[in-house]
Amino acid sequence: MYSKLISAALVFAVALVPTGAVVFPRDNDRLSAPQHHKARDAPPSTAAQVSCNGFQPWQVNLAYNGGSQVIFNNQLWTAKQWSYNNNPESSATEWTQNGVCNQPISNKVDCTGIPAWSQGTSYSGGAKVTFNGHLWISTQWTSSNKPGDTSGTWKHLGACA
Numbered sequence: 001m002y003s004k005l006i007s008a009a010l011v012f013a014v015a016l017v018p019t020g021a022v023v024f025p026r027d028n029d030r031l032s033a034p035q036h037h038k039a040r041d042a043p044p045s046t047a048a049q050v051s052c053n054g055f056q057p058w059q060v061n062l063a064y065n066g067g068s069q070v071i072f073n074n075q076l077w078t079a080k081q082w083s084y085n086n087n088p089e090s091s092a093t094e095w096t097q098n099g100v101c102n103q104p105i106s107n108k109v110d111c112t113g114i115p116a117w118s119q120g121t122s123y124s125g126g127a128k129v130t131f132n133g134h135l136w137i138s139t140q141w142t143s144s145n146k147p148g149d150t151s152g153t154w155k156h157l158g159a160c161a
Contacts, residue, residue: 050099052076053106054158058087061152062139074101109135111160117147133160 058070058077063084070077070088076098077088088095117129117136122143129136129147135157136147145153 047075047097048099049102050076052101055105056107056156056158059156060087061085061150062155063152069098071101071105071107075099076101107158108161109158111135119144119146128157129154130160134158135160 052071055069055071055076058064058072063082064070064079066079066081068079070079072088075088077095078098080094080096083091083094086094088097111130114128114130114135117131120143123129123138123141125138125140127138129138131147131154134147136154137157139153139155142151142153145151147154148156
């Protein structure tokens with residue numbers, strides 16, 4: 001009879017352990033003050049709302065230095081270290097989430113005085129051009145790569161205002 005009672009008690013206890021409602025004391029717990037436990041974990045906190053104005057979307061085939069900030073999936077992220085081709089959500093060791101972007105996002109840039117990209121012209125690293133109404137900066141010397149191609153030679157800085 002006692003074995004059935006013990007079996008029923010164990011089944012009951014095992015069913016409640018994952019909820020946190022039942023806690024089995026360890027030897028060192030007997031000496032400490034009683035602890036109160038919740039039946040469930042608290043709901044996850046919501047991410048902070050942040051302004052993403054002036055920041056640009058994360059781009060594939062582009063290297064980011066530590067401290068660089070980008071928008072990815074409507075969230076602002078900061079690179080912890082140098083990162084290449086690893087989007088913020090898939091590489092937690094390289095990126096920190098700052099929060100969810102407030103809407104609407106205004107990331108237009110001033111393109112006044114910036115020359116249009118011209119095929120065949122040589123551009124040094126850091127050169128800025130406009131192309132299809134957007135501002136681009138070269139990440140290295142180039143003479144044939146077009147802004148927006150898959151080479152990673154040009155970094156998108158935003159749509160011109």
